[in-house]
Amino acid sequence: MINIEKLYNFSNNQKIIVCVSGGPDSMALLSMLLNIRDKYNLSLIVAFVNHKVRIQSDEEEKYVSNFCKENNLIFESVDINDNVSSNFEAFARNFRFNYFKSLSLKYDCKYIMLAHHGDDLIETILMRIVRGSNLSGYGGFRKILYIDGIYFIRPLISLTKKDLLYYNEKNNIKYFVDKSNYSYNHTRNRFRYEILPFLKEEDSFVNLKFLKFSNLLYSYYDYVDGIVKSKLDELYIDKKLIIFKFKLLDDFIKKLVINEILYDYYKDDVYLLSDKHIDLIIDLINSDRLNMFIDLPNGVIACKSYGKFYLYKKSNYKKYSFMIDMDFNEILLPNGHKIIRINDIKKNGNDIIRLNYSDLKFPLVVRCRNNGDRIKLFNKSGVSYSKLVNKIFIDKKIPLEYRDLYPIVCDSDNVVVWIPNLKKSSLNVENKDKCDIILKYI
Helix, strand or coil, X not given: CCCHHHCXXXXXXXXXXXXXXXXXXXXXXXXXXXXXXXXXXXXXXXXXXXXXXXXXXXXXXXXXXXXXXXXXXXXXXXXXXXCCCCCHHHHHHHHHHHHHHHHHHHCCCCEEECCCCHHHHHHHHHHHHHXXXXXXXXXXXXXXXXXXXXXXXXXXXXXXXXXXXXXXXXXXXXXXXXXXXXXXXXXXXXXXXXXXHHHHHHCCCXXXXXXXXXXXXXXXXXXXXHHHHHHHHHHEECCEXXXXXXXXXXXXXXXXXXXXXXXXXXXXXXXXXXXXXXXXHHHHHHCCCCEEEEEEHHHEEEEEECCEEEEEECCCCCCCEEEEXXXXXXXXXXXXXXXXXXXXXXXXXXXXXXXXXXXXXXXXXXXXXXXXXXXXXXXXXXXXXXXXXXXXXXXXXXXXXXXXCCCEEECCCCCEEEECCCEXXXXXXXXXXXXXXXXXXX
């Protein structure tokens, strides 16, 4: 007979959320916990997620709900009603995780138990090896995982499916069987029914060998992860990676650093990424070009700009255009700054421009950049010349993600008059001379 007390170190008055589907594994786990509830004065909250993909799921929910009533257990359930056309498994996994976190807050409970067992671990490890993963992924899953103040516990990880079915039979535990678990359309089932029996024929305790392998990989991962975290503290400042320091790292650590940055940015959507994306980012960083970017999934931009690497969300900006007429006082710009009209001021920085009506065709226009924009300037000798606005952005090291929204002031003939904070055109009036209008960028 299985003794769950030998599988996990329970404490008195412990509050535990138990994830129950109505299947043989989770019903066995719930039964084991009920057997020791009084001994440890456990508070058990049963959590059921109805995926709404099978007709039987409503019947299973009703059974688990009634079971909880009969055994004086708190029952919580939620339906997944979202119509997800692709990667439903990943969506459901994230949905369940967030739901369990919400229950943890509701009941002030930091322990969540799941019924994954040793066969699940073998299948997960094999699938990750075939699909490709990272050091942590190849470990499958941990017996105890601590995330965001919550302990996710798998006390049955050293047992097999056969052990749990035997337990249910001996204790007359009713459970439901998901018929989709026998369909070869699901990758996991092909591993379960084709590969797992072969491994068990070779060694009936192969689950313990895989558990040892998993624990060993996680030991290595925890050690390497400590190195990666220390490097991130040193190299990743204000969400920007210092490239020249990054290039000094070992190639293996480089990939893990990039992976950590991606994981931190994407969070629940990290499944959208692959090793290919990490390789593309490494190539981007190693490029001789000072400024460049690549597109990543979900409208994210990986950007290399002036010695730093960072991620940002692609802005769905719309080209804007605002008029500055004779009665103008203030304009709020899409980048959060303002252009205001002021009275005479002695300062002469690039945040201020003085203009005469006679030199321009009014009204003035504030807009975002256009390809080929040029501005006329004076050199140190007082000779006029023109320069591409984009070249000024480069010279002034304006990050790529800011350039599309950066304001350009021109007149009605599309003559660029001013790039606020960067350059004033040759039409600027010196502050010793009289002018008709003074603009300030704040």
